[in-house]
Amino acid sequence: MQDLFFYLFAALTLLCGFLVVANPFNRNPVTSAMFLALTIVSMAGLFVLLHAFFLAAVQILVYAGAVMVLFLFVIMLLDLKEEQRRTANKFGIVSGIISVGAITVIFIKAIFESHATATDTTPVLEGATQPLGRMLFNDYLLPFEILSVLLLVAMVGVILLSKKDLR
Amino acid sequence: MHVGLEHYLVVSALLFCLGLLGVVLRRNLLVIYMSLELMLNASNLALVAFSRFNGHLNGQVMVFFIITVAAAEVSVGLALIVALYRKRQTAHVEDLTTMKL
Numbered sequence: 242m243q244d245l246f247f248y249l250f251a252a253l254t255l256l257c258g259f260l261v262v263a264n265p266f267n268r269n270p271v272t273s274a275m276f277l278a279l280t281i282v283s284m285a286g287l288f289v290l291l292h293a294f295f296l297a298a299v300q301i302l303v304y305a306g307a308v309m310v311l312f313l314f315v316i317m318l319l320d321l322k323e324e325q326r327r328t329a330n331k332f333g334i335v336s337g338i339i340s341v342g343a344i345t346v347i348f349i350k351a352i353f354e355s356h357a358t359a360t361d362t363t364p365v366l367e368g369a370t371q372p373l374g375r376m377l378f379n380d381y382l383l384p385f386e387i388l389s390v391l392l393l394v395a396m397v398g399v400i401l402l403s404k405k406d407l408r
Numbered sequence: 409m410h411v412g413l414e415h416y417l418v419v420s421a422l423l424f425c426l427g428l429l430g431v432v433l434r435r436n437l438l439v440i441y442m443s444l445e446l447m448l449n450a451s452n453l454a455l456v457a458f459s460r461f462n463g464h465l466n467g468q469v470m471v472f473f474i475i476t477v478a479a480a481e482v483s484v485g486l487a488l489i490v491a492l493y494r495k496r497q498t499a500h501v502e503d504l505t506t507m508k509l
Contacts, residue, residue: 243411244410244411247411247415251415251419254419254423255419255422255423255426258423258426258427258446259426261426261430261439261442261443261446262426262427262429262430262433262434262439262443262446263429263430263433270436270438270439270442273438273439273442274438274442277442277445277446280446280449281449284449284452284453287416287419287453287456288453288456291416291456291457291459291460292460293456293459293460293468293471295468296452296456296468296471296472296475299472299475300452300475303475303476303479304445304449304475304478307479308445308478308479308482311482311483311486312438312441312442312482312486315438315486315489315490316438318490319438319489319490319493319499334433337429337432337433338429338433340432341425341428341429341432344425344428345421345422345425348421348424348425349418349421352414352417352418352421353414372465373465373468373469373472376465376466376469377469377472380469381469381473384473388473388476388477391476391477391480392476392479392480394480395480395481395483395484396483398484398487399483399484399487402484402487402488402490402491403487403490403491
């Protein structure tokens with residue numbers, strides 16, 4: 242049953258990911274954003290299968306909620322027209338596809354060459370919220386605090402960047 | 409065949425390469441940004457899978473950090489795109505050639 246769900250969610254993730262980057266029917270950025278949201282939701286399903294329940298919730302709240310709304314706001318703000326079919330650079334497309342294909346082959350081959358030592362599927366730790374929070378506030382307290390400063394810096398930077406008279 | 413670590417890693421690798429393909433091929437700045445998000449998500453999936461099959465939670469804490477940094481990165485990047493659009497009226501990378509030699 243779990244295997245079935247894995248294949249379902251993996252197929253959904255990859256299909257929607259493909260439709261984000263290369264939708265053959267519609268090149269509107271809004272469509273890409275919607276498929277990105279679907280990719281993220283199905284990836285949250287994969288997280289649930291991996292017993293990372295808290296991260297699945299965070300994934301949906303932060304990515305599918307906040308980040309996607311930000312993307313859609315900007316798309317609507319810029320009022321982008323449907324991307325006109327420009328004369329695409331054939332050489333660039335072909336070389337891009339070849340190089341990315343080569344990287345894919347290297348990845349897959351590396352995964353199957355390195356017979357991963359940890360293949361026992363016995364759940365040692367459940368990714369529940371409590372142990373995660375305990376770890377976050379004990380072992381990772383300094384990175385956590387640095388992260389809060391980073392968020393503050395990002396906020397100040399965004400306010401400065403979106404000023405009307407940007408010098 | 410039982411689903412193991414390799415299955416998740418293969419999905420993650422394929423998703424990462426899809427994102428890379430989008431960054432290389434697409435010409436719209438916003439779609440390039442979405443492809444970047446796809447690549448970050450692929451790395452998150454690999455980290456969660458490693459964390460699950462190695463039996464400790466360090467990977468999940470790392471994913472938590474990555475999600476936060478990605479949110480900050482998206483907000484700054486989109487603000488940059490909006491500022492750029494105000495100046496140039498375009499979100500197309502081939503029109504942005506000021507730094508070209």
